[in-house]
Amino acid sequence: MKKIGKQTFSIKDNVFIRDTYTIVGKKEGQGPLGNKFHMVVEDDLWGEDSWEKSELKFQKTAVEKLMEANQLKKNQIDLMISGDLLNQITSSSFAARAIQLPYIGVYGACSTMALTMGLGSLLIDGGFAENIICVTSSHFCSAERQYRLPLEMGGQRHMSAQWTVTGSAAVWLSKNGSGGPRIKNVTFGKITDLGVKDANNMGAAMAPAAYDTLNQHIKDTGIDYDLIVTGDLGTVGKGIVNKMFNEDNNSIEKKYDDCGTIIFDIEKQDVHSGGSGCGCSATVFGAFLYRKLLDGDIKKLLFTSTGALHSPTATLQGESIPGIAHSVGIEI
């Protein structure tokens, strides 16, 4: 069994992260990572007649550009694994319809990027696939109106609220490669729910799940990572994770950051607690963290996407918001 410790799957063969492609919206383009993204789209509708259609264009284009840049043909790709926030993961389904690859749809809310990469690396290491494309997306406008309130209302945002990233990232995993970042260990999380019911405080809803999976992954592997990144807890959730590790006398503070706080300038961009959405950890990984690995700035990265499995219907029925986090250990 390729399993270490209680909950972590170990990748025996090499699974290389060969390339990434990221597309973001205007606000993300104005943030600290602005010049690192592969493409910035100024118009949030991107010429489409709805935000939902715009979001699927982000996802479809990210995959197409990734394939184009690497001269990848459809018959070389064994699977596409994707998911997003919209009901019935429509951005993913419609992008998969356009791209015409064998398709596995997943749902993990903002934990999707690590979920697809984890799953993809297991399928490659298991001998089933040579090349897999993992992709996810989110869009501020489509997410706000589905999960919270109509944008047209112009409601005031809570200080604990996060700003859903408009963006998509596609990641190419391959069994073939030489050098370059490799996925080594994968931990799929359990649901953790400490009773948060506030859709404007997703960071607090997800933080206990992030702590649980991080803690388990570190225990299982014993690896001393150069950088541990969650995504996307924002300032509130990041603070809770730090507090939980500190209470264990096991501080990770010095080498820990969160994609929700990396993607925006929190002070200047009026995003309150930071970024969120499937596209947040996805684009931060694809444009920034992956580059740090390639450049040798870091050698061991623990990439952990976190998801608030929030359903407006369940919340109206009095339910709290279940959190989940999936970890992918990457080394170069």
Add this chain to the structure above:
Amino acid sequence: MKKIGKQTFSIKDNVFIRDTYTIVGKKEGQGPLGNKFHMVVEDDLWGEDSWEKSELKFQKTAVEKLMEANQLKKNQIDLMISGDLLNQITSSSFAARAIQLPYIGVYGACSTMALTMGLGSLLIDGGFAENIICVTSSHFCSAERQYRLPLEMGGQRHMSAQWTVTGSAAVWLSKNGSGGPRIKNVTFGKITDLGVKDANNMGAAMAPAAYDTLNQHIKDTGIDYDLIVTGDLGTVGKGIVNKMFNEDNNSIEKKYDDCGTIIFDIEKQDVHSGGSGCGCSATVFGAFLYRKLLDGDIKKLLFTSTGALHSPTATLQGESIPGIAHSVGIEI
């Protein structure tokens, strides 16, 4: 590479389907398979205060009863893979919260049972897991109000409409076993969409996808199956699949059936085109097809769940309904 033909993954080691547990609602209990289900629940709320909470109880109970019947402890199970129809797959997330196993959430609409079983068998064969629980559910009342109209309206149903099955099935996959049904080949489908926009004719939306995956799986494996079962196309979709194969001069009619037409007595139970929903192919497999394999009635089963990746929002924006089908080849 454990891949045969263009799109099919071949399972080299044994992946046994060790057991199943099925729970259905009253109407399903009155159908032709009534005495084959493990549990029939008469009250569609099952003591809960919403249909959504009732559905998650179906899913949670199916897993718990499956574990109980096989004296399976949590630490023996490596993963739970599940999905359902409700927005943000809430039945699955909340069931996973209660069950506390490492959790992968998938979305494939009514194709979910084959998707989870296919994925689970690859992860076991890849050496990552010893035991995996696959589960899905649907509920007539929660699905109708989410996808179509409020039940309280008492609207007349179209003759091409299908009746969402109230039910859940959990399936235990294991690398350990002796004899018994084994998963041998898995084909994940591509999206097929011929432009159907009518949420009351899901069978027609899914049939081309079913044909595409079935055809590819049969070409890739060359296996002469004793029984080919799709789920859940209903009478309309089943007719289209037969027509498509007949036009190829490759009729499968004599050994082909559909879970949507098996679960209900279509004439007497007023279900129009037949059953549907993630729970349809799941409970028909768990209670009926699995038993046929165990009893030796059939030796080679091609189980193909079909999904209409329908989103009410996308439909209101003028989009058609993408279809997908995943095939799992099982032998004893």
